Amino acid sequence: MKDYIKEIEAALERYLPQGDYAEQRLIDAVRYSLALPGKRVRPSLTLAFAELCGGSVEAAIPFACAVEMVHTYSLIHDDLPCMDNDDYRRGQLSNHKVYSEDIALLAGDALQSMAYAAMLGDEAVAAVGGERAARAARILAEKSGLIGMVGGQAIDLSMEHREVGIDLVRLMEEKKTANLIEAACMMGCVVGGGGEEQIKAAGQYAHAIGLAFQIVDDILDVTSTAEELGKPIGSDQENEKNTFMSLLGMERCRALVKLLTAEAVEALSAFEGDTSGLADFAEKLANRRK
Amino acid sequence: MKDYIKEIEAALERYLPQGDYAEQRLIDAVRYSLALPGKRVRPSLTLAFAELCGGSVEAAIPFACAVEMVHTYSLIHDDLPCMDNDDYRRGQLSNHKVYSEDIALLAGDALQSMAYAAMLGDEAVAAVGGERAARAARILAEKSGLIGMVGGQAIDLSMEHREVGIDLVRLMEEKKTANLIEAACMMGCVVGGGGEEQIKAAGQYAHAIGLAFQIVDDILDVTSTAEELGKPIGSDQENEKNTFMSLLGMERCRALVKLLTAEAVEALSAFEGDTSGLADFAEKLANRRK
Numbered sequence: 001m002k003d004y005i006k007e008i009e010a011a012l013e014r015y016l017p018q019g020d021y022a023e024q025r026l027i028d029a030v031r032y033s034l035a036l037p038g039k040r041v042r043p044s045l046t047l048a049f050a051e052l053c054g055g056s057v058e059a060a061i062p063f064a065c066a067v068e069m070v071h072t073y074s075l076i077h078d079d080l081p082c083m084d085n086d087d088y089r090r091g092q093l094s095n096h097k098v099y100s101e102d103i104a105l106l107a108g109d110a111l112q113s114m115a116y117a118a119m120l121g122d123e124a125v126a127a128v129g130g131e132r133a134a135r136a137a138r139i140l141a142e143k144s145g146l147i148g149m150v151g152g153q154a155i156d157l158s159m160e161h162r163e164v165g166i167d168l169v170r171l172m173e174e175k176k177t178a179n180l181i182e183a184a185c186m187m188g189c190v191v192g193g194g195g196e197e198q199i200k201a202a203g204q205y206a207h208a209i210g211l212a213f214q215i216v217d218d219i220l221d222v223t224s225t226a227e228e229l230g231k232p233i234g235s236d237q238e239n240e241k242n243t244f245m246s247l248l249g250m251e252r253c254r255a256l257v258k259l260l261t262a263e264a265v266e267a268l269s270a271f272e273g274d275t276s277g278l279a280d281f282a283e284k285l286a287n288r289r290k
Numbered sequence: 291m292k293d294y295i296k297e298i299e300a301a302l303e304r305y306l307p308q309g310d311y312a313e314q315r316l317i318d319a320v321r322y323s324l325a326l327p328g329k330r331v332r333p334s335l336t337l338a339f340a341e342l343c344g345g346s347v348e349a350a351i352p353f354a355c356a357v358e359m360v361h362t363y364s365l366i367h368d369d370l371p372c373m374d375n376d377d378y379r380r381g382q383l384s385n386h387k388v389y390s391e392d393i394a395l396l397a398g399d400a401l402q403s404m405a406y407a408a409m410l411g412d413e414a415v416a417a418v419g420g421e422r423a424a425r426a427a428r429i430l431a432e433k434s435g436l437i438g439m440v441g442g443q444a445i446d447l448s449m450e451h452r453e454v455g456i457d458l459v460r461l462m463e464e465k466k467t468a469n470l471i472e473a474a475c476m477m478g479c480v481v482g483g484g485g486e487e488q489i490k491a492a493g494q495y496a497h498a499i500g501l502a503f504q505i506v507d508d509i510l511d512v513t514s515t516a517e518e519l520g521k522p523i524g525s526d527q528e529n530e531k532n533t534f535m536s537l538l539g540m541e542r543c544r545a546l547v548k549l550l551t552a553e554a555v556e557a558l559s560a561f562e563g564d565t566s567g568l569a570d571f572a573e574k575l576a577n578r579r580k
Contacts, residue, residue, distance in 0.1 A: 022448070
C-alpha cells in the first residue's frame with residue numbers, strides 16, 4: 001500500500017477552522033486528537049481503493065479524512081471516564097486528561113459532524129457528484145452507527161463480567177472494529193467509481209482484515225512483551241475479558257488469522273488493477289509483532 | 291404552523307431497527323429519548339418551510355427527523371454528569387439516569403449518525419436528488435458542529451464563573467440555540483426546492499426566532515413561577531449565569547424580543563405562499579408564558 005500519511009495529515013489540518021474563534025479551546029482539542037501520531041490505516045485504505053477503481057486521491061481525500069474523523073471521535077469518547085477511563089492514547093495523554101471531560105465529549109461530537117461536512121462540502125460533491133458523495137456518506141453513517149461501530153461498543157459493555165460465547169465476541173468485534181474498516185474500503189470504491197461487485201469485494205476484504213487484526217491483537221496481549229508492544233500486556237486476562245484467545249486458544253486463533261488473510265487476498269480478485277500492495281498489507285497485519 | 295407532530299413521531303419510530311439485536315439496550319436508550327414528549331419545533335419548521343417552497347411533507351420527513359435526532363443527541367450529552375448533570379429532561383428521568391452514563395454517551399453518538407443515514411438513505415435521495423440531499427445534510431453538519439451548536443456549548447462552558455459582555459452571550463446563544471433552528475428552516479427550503487433567496491430568508495427568520503426564544507427563556511426564569519413554568523425558576527441568578535437578563539435588564543430584553551419577532555416576520559416576505567402560520571408561530575414564541 002502506498003504511503004498516503006502526509007497527504008492525509010495535511011488535509012485533516014485544512015478542515016480545521018482558521019482564525020479567531022470564541023470556541024478556540026474546543027478547536028484545539030479537536031486538533032490535538034487528529035494530530036496524534038498514528039498509522040492512518042483507515043483513510044489510507046479509502047485512498048488505495050479509490051485509486052484501484054480508477055479514481056484520484058484528490059477526489060477521495062475528503063472521504064478518507066471523514067473516516068479518520070469518525071475513528072478519532074470514537075477514540076476520544078472511548079477513553080472517557082464513563083467508558084474505558086484511559087489516561088493515555090498512543091503514548092500521549094488522552095483528550096479529556098488535557099482538555100477536561102466536557103471539552104473532550106464536545107470534541108468527539110464535533111468530529112462526527114466535521115466528517116459529514118467534509119464529505120458533503122462543495123469540493124467533494126463537485127469532484128464525485130452528489131449521488132456518490134451521498135452514498136459514501138451513508139455507508140459511513142450506517143457502519144459507524146447504532147447497529148454498527150457504536151452498537152459494537154454497546155455489546156462490549158454488555159459482555160463485562162459475564163461469560164459469553166465466541167459468536168457474541170465475533171459479532172462484537174465485527175461491529176466495533178471491522179465495520180469502520182469496511183466503510184473505509186467501500187467508500188473508496190464508491191467515490192473512485194467502482195462497480196457493485198467491487199464495492200462488495202472491498203467490504204469482504206475489509207471484514208477479513210478487520211477481524212484478523214483484532215485476533216492478532218488478542219494473541220499479542222498474551223505472547224508479546226510490554227516493551228515490544230509499547231503498552232501493558234496481559235490486561236485482557238487480568239480483566240477477565242472475553243476474547244478470541246480466551247475462548248478459542250492460541251492454535252485456533254492462529255489458524256483463523258491465516259484463513260481470514262487468505263479470504264482478504266481472495267476478495268481482491270474482483271479488481272483488475274494492481275492489488276499487490278493491498279495483499280501485502282493483509283499479510284503484514286497478520287504477521288505483525290506489535 | 292400546521293400540526294405535524296404525529297407524522298414526525300411515527301417517522302422517528304420507523305428509523306429504529308426492528309428485530310433482535312445484541313445491542314438492544316442501546317436501541318432502547320435511543321428510542322427512550324426520541325420518544326420523550328416534546329413540541330417537535332425544529333422538525334415542524336423543516337416541514338413547514340418545505341411545504342412553503344412547494345415540496346411535499348413526505349420528501350422532507352427524513353430531513354425533519356434528522357434535525358430532531360441531532361437535537362435529541364445534544365440533549366442527552368448536555369444532561370451528562372460532565373456537562374449540566376441534569377437528572378430530569380422534560381419531566382422524565384434523563385437518559386443516563388435510566389441507562390447509565392456509558393450507554394447514554396453511545397446513544398447520543400448513535401443518534402448523530404442516524405441523522406445522516408436518514409438524510410442520505412435511498413428514499414430520501416430518490417425523493418429530492420443527491421445534490422439537494424447532500425446540501426441539506428451539509429447544512430445540518432455545519433450548523434450543529436464545531437463552530438456551530440457544539441461550538442456554542444464550548445463557549446457556554448468557557449463563560450462559567452466569570453463576567454463577560456453581551457456580545458459573547460449573544461454569540462453563544464446564536465450558536466448554541468439559533469444555529470440548529472436555522473438548519474431546520476434552511477434544510478426545509480433546500481429539500482422543498484426553494485431558491486437561494488428563500489434559503490437565506492429562512493435562515494434569517496430562524497436566527498431571529500431562535501434568539502428571541504432564548505431571551506424569553508431568560509425573562510421567564512426571572513418573572514415566572516415554578517408552577518407555571520414546570521421547572522425551577524431563578525436558577526440563572528443562583529448560578530450567577532451570564533444571560534440577556536443579567537446583562538441587559540427586563541426593559542431592553544422585552545424590546546429586543548419585539549424587534550427580533552418583527553425581523554422574523556419581515557424575512558417571510560421572501561416567500562410567495564401563505565406564511566401566516568409561521569408569522570403566528572414567531573408571535574406565539576415571543577408571548578409565551580412557559
